[in-house]
Every structure is written in C-alpha cells, then in structure tokens.
Amino acid sequence: MIQNYFSVSLSTPWKVALPLTDVETVIKLEPTEIAIIPGIAQFWYGVTNYRGNLLWVLDTEEFFKINSFQVNSLEKLTAVVLTTKIEGITKKVAFTAKGLEGVISIKLDSLSILSTQTKSQFSNSFVSQFQENDILFYLLDVQQLFKELSQKSELLPV
Structure with missing residues (x-):
C-alpha cells in the first residue's frame, strides 16, 4: 500500500x-x-x-529539541497547518518549517520502526522512518503530536 506525505525540512539532514x-x-x-x-511553554511562538x-x-525545532534555524525576527515564518480530530474535536496547529519539499509517496511496507534512542531523543510523535535517495524521512503521527503538545503545555487541554 502506498500513502502520500507532505515533506518539510528543518535544520537537520x-x-x-x-x-x-x-x-x-x-x-x-x-x-x-x-x-x-507570556508564561507558556518555550516551544510556542504564540x-x-x-x-x-x-x-x-x-516552534517545531524547539519542540523536537534540535538546533534551531534561528528565525530572523523580520523574516516570515513558513508553517504547515496540521489538523486532526481527537475525541470528536478538531485540533489545529501551525507546524513551522525551514522549507517545503513537496508530496512524496511512500510504500508502507518499506518503513522502518524507530529505535528507542531515536524516539526518546526527539519525540514519540515520530512513528517510523523511510529512506529515499539517501535522504532520511521521519514520519509524524499527528494525533500523537497533539497528545504530546497537550501534555507538555499548561494552557492546552489534555
């Protein structure tokens, strides 16, 4: 089975x-x-x-604890609006990125499970990985991302 994903780049290979x-x-x-x-978790721009x-x-890079691409305060931010339903409620977030790569099609049987070290290093929001043309892709579980955001943010409902 093939599934389509939208690929974005951060300050990582x-x-x-x-x-x-x-x-x-x-x-x-x-x-x-x-x-x-004021007073919200540091991984929120606002x-x-x-x-x-x-x-x-x-602030995607702050949330995943990777080296930030240091946004110039005069520069526009690029963000992908992610949306999902959790318990019947539609949730949305602007997922900032350094660059947009486009749509990729991934064969689900070619996915690799993430190591425990990789999951703990970045986030439980990544469910698997895929490599194409020597580029490594981490696949995001959007519902898990929203759960983590709720758990780590004092102002967002759990």
Missing part, C-alpha cells in the same frame, strides 16, 4: 513527512501576526489569527 490527510494548508506568517503569550480563529504556532 533528515526531513519530516507529514500525512497528507492531516495537512490543511501552508501559510506564511509575518512576525507581527504572531501574538506572544498564536495567530487564522480564518477568524486562534491558531497556535509551534
């Missing part, structure tokens, strides 16, 4: 593959469009107005 079914859109955000909220609703903007 590997890429993140987001399930295409959970990708709503890609947005560019001016720094002035993000409201910083919130922005997205189609009349508040949208949390995730």
Whole structure:
C-alpha cells in the first residue's frame, strides 16, 4: 500500500513527512501576526489569527529539541497547518518549517520502526522512518503530536 506525505525540512539532514490527510494548508506568517503569550511553554511562538480563529504556532525545532534555524525576527515564518480530530474535536496547529519539499509517496511496507534512542531523543510523535535517495524521512503521527503538545503545555487541554 502506498500513502502520500507532505515533506518539510528543518535544520537537520533528515526531513519530516507529514500525512497528507492531516495537512490543511501552508501559510506564511509575518512576525507581527504572531501574538506572544507570556508564561507558556518555550516551544510556542504564540498564536495567530487564522480564518477568524486562534491558531497556535509551534516552534517545531524547539519542540523536537534540535538546533534551531534561528528565525530572523523580520523574516516570515513558513508553517504547515496540521489538523486532526481527537475525541470528536478538531485540533489545529501551525507546524513551522525551514522549507517545503513537496508530496512524496511512500510504500508502507518499506518503513522502518524507530529505535528507542531515536524516539526518546526527539519525540514519540515520530512513528517510523523511510529512506529515499539517501535522504532520511521521519514520519509524524499527528494525533500523537497533539497528545504530546497537550501534555507538555499548561494552557492546552489534555
């Protein structure tokens, strides 16, 4: 079986593959469009107005504890709006990325399970990995990402 993913780059040699079914859109955000909220976890840039609703903007590299690509405060942020339903409630987050790679098709039988060390190093949100053309992709479990965000954020419901 083949499944489609949207690939994004961070400040790493590997890429993140987001399930295409959970990708709503890609947005560019001016720094002035993000409201910083004091007292929240450091992996949040803040919130922005997205189609009349508040949208949390995730500092993806801070959340995964990898070297940040150091956003210039005058530079626009690129983010993929991820959406999923948890217990019947639609959840959305802006998943920031250094670059957009595009859609990739992955044969599910060619996926490798992540080592315990890899999972603990970054996040339990990555479920497996895949290599193509000498590029390593980590596949994101969006529902698990939202669960981790809820657990690690004091202001988001569990």
